[in-house]
Amino acid sequence: MSAQNEPVHLAFDALVSLLQQIFVRHGTSAEVAETLALNCAGAERDGAHSHGVFRIPGYVSTLNSGWVNGRAVPVVDDVASGFVRVDAGGGFAQPALAAARPLLVEKARSAGIAALAIHNSHHFAALWPDVEPFAEEGLVALSVVNSMTCVVPHGADRPLFGTNPIAFAAPRADGGPIVFDLATSAIAHGDVQIAARKGEKLPAGMGVDSLGQPTQDPKAILEGGALLPFGGHKGSALSMMVELLAAALTGGNFSFEFDWSNHPGAKTPWTGQLMIVIDPSKSAGQPFALRSQELVRQMHAAGLRRLPGDRRHREREKSAASGIALDAAALAQLRELAGE
Ligand code: NDP
Ligand code: PYC
Numbered sequence: 001m002s003a004q005n006e007p008v009h010l011a012f013d014a015l016v017s018l019l020q021q022i023f024v025r026h027g028t029s030a031e032v033a034e035t036l037a038l039n040c041a042g043a044e045r046d047g048a049h050s051h052g053v054f055r056i057p058g059y060v061s062t063l064n065s066g067w068v069n070g071r072a073v074p075v076v077d078d079v080a081s082g083f084v085r086v087d088a089g090g091g092f093a094q095p096a097l098a099a100a101r102p103l104l105v106e107k108a109r110s111a112g113i114a115a116l117a118i119h120n121s122h123h124f125a126a127l128w129p130d131v132e133p134f135a136e137e138g139l140v141a142l143s144v145v146n147s148m149t150c151v152v153p154h155g156a157d158r159p160l161f162g163t164n165p166i167a168f169a170a171p172r173a174d175g176g177p178i179v180f181d182l183a184t185s186a187i188a189h190g191d192v193q194i195a196a197r198k199g200e201k202l203p204a205g206m207g208v209d210s211l212g213q214p215t216q217d218p219k220a221i222l223e224g225g226a227l228l229p230f231g232g233h234k235g236s237a238l239s240m241m242v243e244l245l246a247a248a249l250t251g252g253n254f255s256f257e258f259d260w261s262n263h264p265g266a267k268t269p270w271t272g273q274l275m276i277v278i279d280p281s282k283s284a285g286q287p288f289a290l291r292s293q294e295l296v297r298q299m300h301a302a303g304l305r306r307l308p309g310d311r312r313h314r315e316r317e318k319s320a321a322s323g324i325a326l327d328a329a330a331l332a333q334l335r336e337l338a339g340e
Helices: 012-025 031-044 053-067 093-109 128-136 191-199 218-222 233-246 288-301 310-322 328-337
Strands: 007-010 075-080 083-093 112-123 141-147 166-170 179-184 270-278 324-326
Touching: 007 012, 007 328, 012 031, 012 053, 012 324, 012 328, 031 053, 031 083, 031 093, 031 128, 031 310, 031 324, 053 328, 075 233, 083 093, 083 218, 093 112, 093 128, 093 270, 112 141, 128 141, 128 179, 128 270, 141 233, 191 218, 233 270, 233 310, 324 328
Parallel strands: 083 112
Antiparallel strands: 007 324, 075 083, 112 270, 141 166, 141 270, 166 179
């Protein structure tokens, strides 16, 4: 390994503060910088590399392009007993979620279920950080967000859908919440970019080239090609559902509806996000957290070694013990972007 790429270990707080500096320097408010820095550093800490510091140059080029409003103040609307709407003002989705969160939780706890519809928002991050905290306070949360056209619907000829992730979190009695977060494309766009950068081939079945022919070359996918949904018609149906819930239901753009061509450097999809939060204390029978624990127990008894989220939490523990490992070149780039 070259000295340039030797890992440097950084404390979580140090990484957050470096990222905050970058966001503020490139035009966000202090509040937005804090929210995005915590999100991105949390992804890096958990080994969610496709949405960790790898994304920072994309955030910066987007902010510099004027495509996103880094100082937007979200407007929260209490529209019904179980429904909250937020206009993110052309800013990021995470500050909009933060602004609406107290009202959303209050509604979920009183009605048993509540939905949050965010529109006019940009989501450029992993989705699990949006749902996991709800489960940590005993609630069940499901969220979907759409992105940018790069996925060919199953049976179609050209890309239309985004990579459209679905994230879910539920409490359990004995241990951290059960969390999964997955793109409905066969692979996240971020991972294709990382493979292209490393010169690695992709597994078969992830995407097609500009002629619609199957390819394992990430560059062919990025340069005029497209991704496929995971699981054929099944993933495609889920991706369609995400477009409906995250865009049609919220008032946001479908993945194919925005045009960023006048903003060179823009990378963040301008779409929408839906969050559904359920208070399981309203359900019948044994407490939900005991039932979810029983399910996990049976899965382990059936031979399962790895639950979704296990790898991330192991990475989190490693980062807490020895710091977040960044390669020296990536850290140097962050310092430069921070103006250090
Ligand atoms: P992965 O395929 O890596 O993982 C999907 C889920 O499956 C995770 O919860 C993961 O847990 C779990 N998992 C993976 N392998 C196993 C296994 N062998 N056994 C059990 N569980 C497993 O994620 P994707 O590539 O689909 O998505 C990556 C990220 O990209 C997500 O965070 C997603 O939100 C983000 N994304 C964001 C978009 C946006 O518009 N903002 C668009 C598309 C994607 P673990 O994490 O513990 O490995
Ligand atoms: O990795 O597919 C992706 C993605 C799209 C927008 C943010 N991440």
